[in-house]
Amino acid sequence: MDGGEMTNNTQQRKVRVGVVGCGVVATAYYLPYLMRHADLVAVCDLYPERTAACARLFGAREQYQDYEEMLERADIEAVFVLTGPGTHARFAIKAAEAGKHILLQKPMATTLEDATAIVTAVRKAGVKALVEPSSNSPLDPAYPPLREMIERGVLGAPYWFASVATGPTRYHPSLSGNPYGEGAFYAQDSGGMLFDYAYGPSQIVTLLGPCKRVTGMATISVPRRFIVPESEYNRFLAQATDPDQANYWDVVVHMERTQPVTMASEDNVFCLFEMVNGWLGVFHVGRLFHPAHPKDPGLGLQIYGTEGNMIFGGGYFASVISTRRDLLPHVDEDGWYHVAPKGDVTKAVWPKPIPGGFNYYHASSQHLIDCILEDRDPLINVEWGRHITEMMVGAIQSSRTGCRYEMTTTLEG
Numbered sequence: 001m002d003g004g005e006m007t008n009n010t011q012q013r014k015v016r017v018g019v020v021g022c023g024v025v026a027t028a029y030y031l032p033y034l035m036r037h038a039d040l041v042a043v044c045d046l047y048p049e050r051t052a053a054c055a056r057l058f059g060a061r062e063q064y065q066d067y068e069e070m071l072e073r074a075d076i077e078a079v080f081v082l083t084g085p086g087t088h089a090r091f092a093i094k095a096a097e098a099g100k101h102i103l104l105q106k107p108m109a110t111t112l113e114d115a116t117a118i119v120t121a122v123r124k125a126g127v128k129a130l131v132e133p134s135s136n137s138p139l140d141p142a143y144p145p146l147r148e149m150i151e152r153g154v155l156g157a158p159y160w161f162a163s164v165a166t167g168p169t170r171y172h173p174s175l176s177g178n179p180y181g182e183g184a185f186y187a188q189d190s191g192g193m194l195f196d197y198a199y200g201p202s203q204i205v206t207l208l209g210p211c212k213r214v215t216g217m218a219t220i221s222v223p224r225r226f227i228v229p230e231s232e233y234n235r236f237l238a239q240a241t242d243p244d245q246a247n248y249w250d251v252v253v254h255m256e257r258t259q260p261v262t263m264a265s266e267d268n269v270f271c272l273f274e275m276v277n278g279w280l281g282v283f284h285v286g287r288l289f290h291p292a293h294p295k296d297p298g299l300g301l302q303i304y305g306t307e308g309n310m311i312f313g314g315g316y317f318a319s320v321i322s323t324r325r326d327l328l329p330h331v332d333e334d335g336w337y338h339v340a341p342k343g344d345v346t347k348a349v350w351p352k353p354i355p356g357g358f359n360y361y362h363a364s365s366q367h368l369i370d371c372i373l374e375d376r377d378p379l380i381n382v383e384w385g386r387h388i389t390e391m392m393v394g395a396i397q398s399s400r401t402g403c404r405y406e407m408t409t410t411l412e413g
């Protein structure tokens with residue numbers, strides 16, 4: 001089921017929403033959903049031409065250039081924070097203090113202090129806050145059954161895991177890091193490539209539980225890169241006429257990158273994670289020209305236990321092999337239990353959702369709306385987000401100090 005057809009109860013009243021950040025992720029994924037499933041009261045961006053385009057395309061009634069003014073004046077219950085990482089903590093704390101529910105794009109924060117300040121503000125205000133990404137999280141319906149299999153012993157005792165965040169490098173025609181967004185993805189306060197790839201730690205924690213210790217090695221290996229100038233996105237939005245086709249990714253990945261940018265934070269990061277349950281593993285993130293071999297469908301996270309393996313990718317969403325065949329829903333002729341591919345992953349231009357697959361932006365939007373209307377805490381809440389954030393903070397801190405990092409947070413708070 002596509003995220004657009006999420007279990008949205010049409011009897012529900014529409015939650016009044018304001019969006020800060022009318023950038024690529026907002027116009028491609030969130031706003032087309034919110035215009036139908038929420039009351040889209042206001043949009044805010046530093047560029048007036050972006051808010052104007054969002055008012056025209058998605059029917060936002062009010063436009064702001066100043067976030068605090070939107071919080072003060074717009075009659076909204078929830079804020080979707082869709083700006084670059086450097087602003088997330090500040091904007092989330094202000095929203096909580098104003099009594100607004102929050103959807104916070106990843107990364108939640110780039111320091112543990114900021115993540116903790118968000119937790120404190122949200123819990124003090126009693127608002128609901130969902131921290132992205134829901135992709136690779138317990139909110140993705142593919143994950144709870146796999147997690148349960150591991151808990152029942154399908155992999156045996158914990159051994160090791162490995163994950164390489166190829167991200168755009170595998171499916172992206174330009175293959176060299178984000179093709180736009182100097183402020184959002186290259187500036188020092190963006191946190192660098194690791195924080196852009198919170199999906200990796202999220203997937204590990206979703207399947208294997210919380211983390212205990214982290215060791216990291218990180219460098220800025222390719223400090224000078226090229227992106228498409230910001231003005232091209234403004235031009236794209238000005239010409240867009242269909243709210244369901246305002247996906248800049250489809251265009252920008254084919255454009256020439258003419259603007260040099262400096263990579264101000266680590267772009268090549270190795271994390272060694274020791275999980276509470278005893279799993280040891282490595283996670284690498286980096287973005288460089290490194291296409292997968294045409295005949296290699298590519299592997300994601302691989303988990304090796306004493307009795308079985310769970311492998312993501314390789315043409316399937318995931319596959320499991322185990323001596324405990326009784327714990328597998330079925331076994332194919334090749335001896336593996338394969339979870340069917342959700343759409344053709346080899347044709348996807350990351351991070352565009354795979355047709356027919358889980359649309360995390362839509363699922364998160366609906367989950368937050370449901371939690372507001374039903375007065376319950378989101379499944380991926382601020383404590384969850386802080387733990388994921390601390391795993392990334394720990395890796396960078398360890399790489400800078402040369403010392404192992406001891407985690408201080410759990411998933412509970």
Ligand SMILES: NC(=O)c1ccc[n+]([C@@H]2O[C@H](COP(=O)([O-])OP(=O)(O)OC[C@H]3O[C@@H](n4cnc5c(N)ncnc54)[C@H](O)[C@@H]3O)[C@@H](O)[C@H]2O)c1
Nearest residue numbers: 021022023024025044045046082083084085105106181184
């Ligand atoms: N683009 C994607 O496909 C994608 C996918 C998943 C997650 N994300 C996350 O979404 C967030 C935004 O990414 P993006 O790709 O849309 O970036 P973007 O640069 O296209 O958009 C960010 C927008 O925020 C606006 N902005 C910045 N500071 C502001 C301020 N002080 N007040 C108001 N507006 C401000 C910018 O003008 C810009 O329009 C990031 O945290 C990113 O990690 C993006």
